[in-house]
Amino acid sequence: MPAQGWIEVSDTYCKGCELCISACPQHVIALDMDRLTPKGYHPAHLVKDGCTGCAICAVVCPDAAITVYREVTKAAAPA
Amino acid sequence: MTKELYEGNQAMAEAAVRAGLEAYFGYPITPQTEILEHLSKRMPELGRTFVQAESEVAAINMVYGAACTGARVMSTSSSPGVSLMMEGISYIAGTELPVVLVNVMRGGPGLGNIAPSQADYNQAVHGGGHGDYYPIVLAPASVQEAIDLMVLSFDLAEKYRSICMLIADGSIGQMMEPVEMPEMRPVVRKDWDWAVSGAIGRERRVLSSIYINPPDEEIANLRMFKRWQEIQKNEVRYKEYYLDDADFVIIGFGTAGRVALSAVRAARQLGIKVGLLRPITVSPFPSRVIDQLASRVSAFLVVEMNTGQMLNDVQLAVKGRVPVEFYGRLGGVVPFPNEIFDEIKRIAASKLSLAVDPRAAWYERMTAEK
Amino acid sequence: MANLAKPENLVYQRPEAFTDVSTHYCPGCTHGVAHRLIAEVLDEMGLAEKTIGVAPVGCSVFAYSYFDTDFVEAAHGRAPAS
Numbered sequence: 001m002p003a004q005g006w007i008e009v010s011d012t013y014c015k016g017c018e019l020c021i022s023a024c025p026q027h028v029i030a031l032d033m034d035r036l037t038p039k040g041y042h043p044a045h046l047v048k049d050g051c052t053g054c055a056i057c058a059v060v061c062p063d064a065a066i067t068v069y070r071e072v073t074k075a076a077a078p079a
Numbered sequence: 080m081t082k083e084l085y086e087g088n089q090a091m092a093e094a095a096v097r098a099g100l101e102a103y104f105g106y107p108i109t110p111q112t113e114i115l116e117h118l119s120k121r122m123p124e125l126g127r128t129f130v131q132a133e134s135e136v137a138a139i140n141m142v143y144g145a146a147c148t149g150a151r152v153m154s155t156s157s158s159p160g161v162s163l164m165m166e167g168i169s170y171i172a173g174t175e176l177p178v179v180l181v182n183v184m185r186g187g188p189g190l191g192n193i194a195p196s197q198a199d200y201n202q203a204v205h206g207g208g209h210g211d212y213y214p215i216v217l218a219p220a221s222v223q224e225a226i227d228l229m230v231l232s233f234d235l236a237e238k239y240r241s242i243c244m245l246i247a248d249g250s251i252g253q254m255m256e257p258v259e260m261p262e263m264r265p266v267v268r269k270d271w272d273w274a275v276s277g278a279i280g281r282e283r284r285v286l287s288s289i290y291i292n293p294p295d296e297e298i299a300n301l302r303m304f305k306r307w308q309e310i311q312k313n314e315v316r317y318k319e320y321y322l323d324d325a326d327f328v329i330i331g332f333g334t335a336g337r338v339a340l341s342a343v344r345a346a347r348q349l350g351i352k353v354g355l356l357r358p359i360t361v362s363p364f365p366s367r368v369i370d371q372l373a374s375r376v377s378a379f380l381v382v383e384m385n386t387g388q389m390l391n392d393v394q395l396a397v398k399g400r401v402p403v404e405f406y407g408r409l410g411g412v413v414p415f416p417n418e419i420f421d422e423i424k425r426i427a428a429s430k431l432s433l434a435v436d437p438r439a440a441w442y443e444r445m446t447a448e449k
Numbered sequence: 450m451a452n453l454a455k456p457e458n459l460v461y462q463r464p465e466a467f468t469d470v471s472t473h474y475c476p477g478c479t480h481g482v483a484h485r486l487i488a489e490v491l492d493e494m495g496l497a498e499k500t501i502g503v504a505p506v507g508c509s510v511f512a513y514s515y516f517d518t519d520f521v522e523a524a525h526g527r528a529p530a531s
Contacts, residue, residue, distance in 0.1 A: 005460070006453040013463075017477030041476065053453075058461040062481025063472060064488070069458040108525075134526065159525065190506065190522060 005053020005070040009044045013065035016041035020057035020066065026050045029057060082257040087222045087247065088113035090258055091155075091181060094229040096121050099264045101150040102128035104141035108160045109193040110249040111183035115155070127266065135160040139167030146176040147286045149274030151233055151266070155181035157249070158199050159190065162207065168242060169208030173288025175273075175303065177236035179229075180244040183252040186411030194411025195249030197333055200388035203246050204362040211300050213307040214242040215314065216362035218332040222256040228359070230261055235314065237269070239306055246361070248334045248384060250413060307363075316359040317368060321347060325354030327426060328372055330393055331382035332358045334413060339382045342419035351427045361389065369396035378431050380404045382419055384412070387438050405437035464488035466497045468517045473508075480509055488516065503528045 007029075009020075014037060021029045021044060028050045031042040044057075044066075053070025085093070092114045095103075103122055105115045115131060122129035128145070132138035138154050145152040156164060161182045171178050184199045186192040201207075203216045215235055219225035225247055232243040275284055290296035320340060322328065331339045336357035343355045356372070358365050373379075378401050381390045387405050394403050406422045408414045466488035474480045491497045500518040504510055506525040513520035523531040 004453060006451060006458075008454060010463075012469075013471050015476035019477055039471065053458075053460050055461040060482070062474065062476075062478055062485065064463040064467060064481075064485045066461070067459070067463065068461040069453045069455070070460045071453050071458055190510070190524070 002052045003070050003073050005051040005068060007046055007051060007053075007057060007069070008067045010065045010067070011037040011043055013063040014041060014043040015039065015063060015065075016043060017062065018044070019060045019062065020044050023056050023060045025054065025056060026052060080259050082259055084255050085222060085226075085258050085260070086113060086253065086255045087225055087250075088183065088252045089117045090222050090260075091225050091229050091245070091247070091252075092117035092121070093260060094226040095153055095179070095233075096125070096127075097261050097263045098230040098233045099151050099266045100127065100153055100233070101266050101268070102130075102142075102145045102152045103154065104130045104132050104138045104145070104152070105154050106132055106135045106138050106156065106160060108135075108157045110185055110195075110252050111155050111157050111181070113252070114181065114183075135163035136167065139164040139171075142178055142180075143167055143171050143174070143176065146171060146178045147174070147275050149269060149271040149276070151177075151179075151237075153179040153181070153233075155183070157183045157185045158187050158196075158202075159185075161199065161202065165202075165208040167208075168214075169210050169212065170288055172208065172212035172214065172242055172303075173210060173299075174286050175240045176242075176286070177233075177240050178242050179232045179236050180242060181229075182244060182246045184246060184248045186409075192411045193249065195251075195253075195334060195413055196384050196409070196411050197246075197248050197335060198385040198388070198409070199246060200332075200361065200383070200385060203244050204364070204388075204392075212242075212303060213310070214244050214362060215239070215310060215360065216244050216246055217316075217359060218246050218361050219251055219359075220333050220337040220357060222251065222254065223258045224359075225251055226258055226260065239310055240273070241306065241310065246333070248413075249411075250334050311363040314360060315363050315365050315367070317365045318357040318359060319368075320355040320357070321352075322354040322356065322372070324352055325372075325376055326352040327378040327380065328354045328356055328376050329380045329382055329419070329423070330356045330358070330369070330389070332361055332389065333384075335382045335384050338414050338416055339419050341416035342423055345416065345420050346423045346427075351423060353423050353427070358389075361392075364392050364396070366392070366396040369393060370398075373397045373400045376401065378402045378404060378426060380406060380422060380426055381437075382406050382414065382422075384408050384414070387441075390437065399433065402431040402433050402435065403437055404431065405441045407441060464492045466491040466517055468515055470514050472515055473511065478508075484509075484512070484515055491516075491518070503531050 030047045055068040058066040217228045236243040502520040504512040505528045
């Protein structure tokens with residue numbers, strides 16, 4: 001069972017460039033077409049379960065708009 | 080001939096092509112990159128030479144080399160780029176080569192911004208490069224004038240073996256106006272007696288600006304100075320508006336002069352007797368006409384988009400006979416006609432004094448209100 | 450899943466060496482990626498307070514607005530010299 005993760009995409013910085021969407025190995029990110037950021041872009045957000053907190057989206061984001069969380073499993077927890 | 084809509088930069092580029100430009104060496108910089116782009120298409124089309132150099136320093140030295148062969152050659156840049164060209168410009172002047180340059184002036188100093196300004200007047204007119212040299216400097220105030228002056232500048236440069244520089248503020252480069260383009264002139268490589276081309280069947284020639292023996296350098300400088308005296312005598316150009324019965328006269332070049340014209344017309348509607356003198360050649364400076372005006376008008380107002388560079392040349396010509404006021408906008412800000420109109424009303428209503436420093440007074444007014 | 454958003458679960462966040470300014474670069478422009486990599490290194494090596502940035506000319510002429518360090522603006526092509 002892979003670790004479970006969660007991302008938060010900031011409205012201030014996200015420009016809807018979709019680099020994270022194509023980079024995500026789990027294909028769980030999409031643009032939120034119902035909302036606009038203050039700059040007028042559709043921000044990215046998680047649309048389904050399956051995020052593993054791998055942070056590839058955050059690594060590719062040109063605007064450092066993504067904060068990534070991952071649950072600390074018993075296997076990963078520091079001893 | 081039908082009029083066409085042209086952007087200032089493209090118009091200047093096309094006018095140069097039609098005047099028989101053989102070679103262009105340049106570098107991109109806002110707000111004049113359109114000149115480079117237009118020529119990058121046109122020159123190869125016509126089998127002429129175009130090179131985008133690796134920097135403005137490289138570009139001006141390419142111009143120097145090409146000019147030594149007697150070709151019609153040009154480079155263009157904007158304020159920071161022209162600063163980079165200064166050494167090359169001095170070399171070109173010292174070698175007495177005909178070269179045409181265009182400076183599309185932007186806000187500065189330093190990186191500044193990409194908005195229009197006239198703050199390179201001193202750099203152009205009073206020699207930004209080292210040594211004693213006097214370029215011919217032309218200041219257009221409309222796209223049509225830029226075209227006409229561009230064609231003229233090649234002829235002037237060759238007539239006097241001199242640098243001819245067009246200083247257009249950024250707005251002239253960027254605006255679009257209906258214009259008449261001149262007919263295409265063929266490229267003619269003239270048989271100069273000074274140009275180098277491979278000494279087949281003639282004595283060899285050397286083009287340089289070295290005169291290692293100081294008295295020889297002095298002779299060269301005197302020769303260049305004598306040529307400058309001829310230019311001053313024959314090539315002054317300016318436009319007069321409402322000067323015949325003017326009480327006081329506004330002096331402004333380029334866009335500042337054009338904006339002032341609107342204000343002058345509005346003032347004339349109110350019966351204020353103001354006139355406008357718009358120098359077209361800022362070098363040679365129209366000192367004689369200002370000198371004549373100074374003996375019959377009561378004041379001058381110099382309007383510029385800088386902190387008063389042409390102001391000094393006006394004051395020299397006026398020789399302290401009447402007050403010279405100043406109004407300037409800086410850093411890329413273009414004045415509106417109503418600002419100059421307010422200045423006209425202020426001058427018409429006040430008693431001006433010769434003792435006032437025009438710049439200090441202007442600075443007070445600029446920073447006082449609001 | 451939002452209950453995962455706790456400090457002890459944090460894997461990646463915006464580098465400290467960045468200011469809070471949203472960049473003017475086009476969406477997807479890799480200028481942003483390069484900036485972020487530099488900011489991450491500054492954070493990792495603790496160098497932000499000792500850094501003087503030199504901004505070039507071009508889109509990244511405003512780099513001084515994006516990094517929280519001392520900055521100097523350079524002339525065209527002269528950033529390494531400055």
